Amino acid sequence: MSIPTRPRALSRRSFLGAAAATSVALAADVSLGARTAHAADSAYVMGYFTESPLNNGNDYGLHLAVSTDSLNWMPLNQNAPVVTPTAGAGGLRDPFILRKQDGAFVVLATDLKGTDWGYNSQYIHVWDSADLRTFTNYRRPKLHGMATHSWAPEAFWDASRGQYALIYSSVNSTGHSVIMVNYTTDFLTVSAPQVFFDPGYDVIDGDMAVGVNGVNYLFFKNSATGGLTGARSTSLNPGSFVPFGTSLAHGGTEAPTLVKSLTSNTWYLWGDTYTPNGVLYAWQTNDLAAGSWTPVDQRLYTHPLNAKHCTIAAITAGQHSNLVTRWGAPAWNRLKSYNFPDRYVRHANLIARLDTYPFDPYPDSQWKLVPGLADASGVSFQSVNYPTRYLRHFNYALRLDESDGTAGFAADATFHRVAGLADASWASFRSHNNPTRYVRHSDYTLRIDPVVTATDRADATFSVGY
Structure with missing residues (x-):
């Protein structure tokens, strides 16, 4: 049985869900990818792991x-982990957050640390959580007995x-990658594995939208094309x-995440462009059945x-507030360019x-926006990463210099934030002493x-985010 080679820079269940300009709750539950959104939901939580070049x-x-x-x-x-596995490989990839039928959460993840693709774990990591502020009942259910x-x-x-269908990527008896499924009620005891989806070529990273106008959708990484492809069925039956x-x-794209907006008819398909x-990249459509997608402007996310x-799950405003209270907001920001939104x-x-x-x-792109040294x-x-230095x-x-304590330095290092010159919802920064x-x-x-032309205004506009 051969094991497929997986590219080093993996990324699967990107984030996002709704282009919600307001936090309007729906009147009824809706499918939100493989997750269910409830009427009171108005915010989102994302789970992920981190890698850099x-x-x-x-x-x-x-x-x-x-x-x-x-x-x-x-x-x-502060972009640090909230929980880390204590068994198996001692690390995780590919986390997934599901709000269960009882309203509590379960977290699933690949039992793999780093990029040791030869580490073939038949187990996955699982935690229960009432609120994503505490994580309990850590366990590693075994999904199959294959050497993969x-x-x-x-x-x-x-x-x-x-029951819950637990799908995952593995290798079948013919030696290529497929989506497998086990069924469970408790994410501890699972049924015998079955092949859920096998189109005859390598596929990994399945993500579901269940019950959309009577149709179920599965998006996956198509290794033949290096991109994301959809499949559909009027049932949830394997095969x-x-x-x-x-x-x-x-580019090369994997890790699809399919999410329905809470406030519009828009669907988003996220992929990890390894x-x-x-980076994470997104497409959108207002008609999932049509199979026609357009890229989302990178300025928007x-x-x-x-x-x-x-992974993305919808949550209530109260849950959002409680998560921020428990884990804290970042003490730093990043600044994204308006006219080159892939640059920081x-x-x-x-x-x-x-x-x-x-x-x-x-950390070269992380900044603490502190009160102006001169005003x-x-x-x-x-x-x-150089806390004695300021722009x-x-x-x-503009350069990064250590403060010499003089009034001249303080003035040179002070700027006034104003509405973005190219887009008032963004920000621009006027020099204090010029x-x-x-x-x-x-x-x-x-x-x-000085800013004169439309190009100047775009060059001088930034998003202050994280």
């Missing part, structure tokens, strides 16, 4: 982030069986799903720093510039300049 940000525990609009995410616990893996587990409620539509990719840049293989402000060799995400050292009504940008202008170019000049990028380096 030079491994500086690698962490194989469960990370959490929250969002009120499903597009812009705030990592919790159990990757990217997720689950959905199969009402016809009165009943038939592929449809075209493959979607932004090549060339290792910001995923957590170094997030990989994500960072320092490199003490020069301020825009670089394409992701990169290492990733507390303004803001100064303190480096996270300041020198001959109009008030006709604004922070902008030019050839990807940052400086302060």
Whole structure:
């Protein structure tokens, strides 16, 4: 039995769900991918692990982030894990959060730390959680007895069986990757494994939307195309799903996450673009059955720093507030360019510039926005990894310098945040001591300049997020 080679930079259940501009609750429960959204839901929680290009940000525990609009995410616990496996490989990949029929949560994850693809665990990690603030009853159910893996587990409620279907990626007897299924009521005792989906070529990373106008949808990574493909069935029976539509990719893409907006008819399909840049990318449609998707503008969403293989669940406003209270908001921000939304402000060799995400050292892009050194009504940008240094202008170019305690330095390092010059929902930063000049990028380096043209305004507009 051969084992498929998996690319190093994996990422599966991206995040997101609804382009909700407001937190309007639905009048009835709806399918939200493989999850169920309830009438009181108005926010979202994401689970993920982290990796970065030079491994500086690698962490194989469960990370959490929250969002009120499903597009812009705030990592919790300073982007550190909230729980880490204590058995098996001692780490996880591919987490999945399911709100069960009783309203409590269960967390599933691949039993794998790092990229040791030769570690073939027949087990998965499982936790129970009432509120995602505590995690209990850690266990590792065995899904099969084959000499191969159990990757990217997720689950959905199969009402016809009165059980949860637990699907995952494995290798069948013919030697190629398929989606398997076990059935369970407690995520401890499971039925014998069956092949759930096998189109005759390698597939991994299955993600479900159940009961959409009488149809069930499965999206998966199609290894033949290097992208995401859909399949559908009017039942949930193993072997009943038939592929449809075209493959979607932004480079090499895996880890689909299919989520329905809480406030509109929009569906989002997220994929982890492990090549060339290792980022989360999203498509959208208003007609899931049509199989026609368009890319979401990258200005509209910001995923957590170094997030990989994500999962999304809808939650209430109270649960959102409780998670922030329990785990805390970040003490830092990142700044994204308006006209190059795949680039973030960072320092490199003490020069301020825009670089394409992701990169290492990733703390180069983390900033503490502190009260202005020369005027507390303004803001100064303190480096996270060089905390004695601040962004300041020198001959109009921005660089990272250590404060010398002088009034001149303080003025050079102080800026006033105003509505974005290209988009008022974003932000621009006016120099304190050169008030006709604004922070902008030019050839990807940052400086302060007068703003005259539409291009100038776009160059001087940034999103302040995480």
